[in-house]
Amino acid sequence: MASDAAQVKAAREDIRELLRTTHSHPILVRLGWHDAGTYDKNIEEWPQRGGANGSLRFDVELKHGANAGLINALKLIQPIKDKYPSITYADLFQLASATAIEEAGGPKIPMKYGRVDVTGPEQCPPEGKLPDAGPSSPADHLREVFYRMGLNDKEIVALSGAHTLGRSRPERSGWGKPETKYTVCSYLLYVRCKAGTPARKSVLSMNCSIRCLYQGLHSTTTTKTFSPKQVGIG
DSSP: OOOOHHHHHHHHHHHHHHHHHHOOHHHHHHHHHHHHTTOOTTOOSTTTTOSSSSGGGSHHHHTSGGGTTHHHHHHHHHHHHHHOTTSOHHHHHHHHHHHHHHHTTOOOOOOOOOOOOOOSGGGSOOTTOSOOSSOSSHHHHHHHHHHTTTOOHHHHHHHHHGGGGSOOOHHHHSOOOGGGSOOOOEEEEEEEOOTTOOHHHHTTSOEEEEEEEEEOTTSOEEEEEEOTTTTTOO
16 A cells, blocks of 8 residues: 555654654664665565565564664654554655654655555564674675665765764664774864955865764773864865
C-alpha cells in the first residue's frame, strides 16, 4: 500500500515537533539507516534483497546486535504511525530520518515515497548485514558491507561521518572501548573582522579559528586551535 501524500505532509510536521521536544535527531537518523542498510544489490527478489522495507519494526530484527537501542526510536515514532496509518513503516522511517537531518541543520533531502512494508518477521533479513563495531580489518570489512549495497569508498566515508551527529552509548553500540568514552566535541567558529575594513574586503579578510574542546581519556580537557587552511575554509 502506497503512503498517502497528505498524511506524509502532516506526519512530517509531527516529526518536527517530536524532534523539538525530544532532541532525538541522531536515533531517528539511525533508525532510517538501519532499516535501509540491509540492502543487497546482487539480489533481485523482494524482500530477500533487504533495504528500506519496514522490517526493523519486528522484534527479531530489533534484537540484532547492530540494532541495540533502536527500540527507543520505534517507541518514539509509533504514535505517529498510529495517527497516520496510511503511511507505511518503510516510508515513515525514512521520513523521520530525512526530517531529522534537515532539522539538525543539514540539507533538505528530496524524498520519494511509496515503499512497501514486509508483512511478517519471517521476512526480516538475517543478522550480520550491518557493519561490526570492531572488525580485525576495518577497511576490508567496510568495503565488503557497503560494496554489497552499491556504495563506493567516498560514499562510505560520507556515511560513516554521520556518526558525528550523535554520541557513543555502550548499551546501544555493544562496543564501549575506552577510546569511545568521550565523543562530545564542540566546534566554535569565531569570525573577527578588522575594524575600519571596507565591508566588501571584510568578507575576504576574516580572522577565523575553530577550537575543538574535547575530554581526553584521563578526564583532562585540552583545547586545540586550527587555522582556516587546516579545516578547508581559508
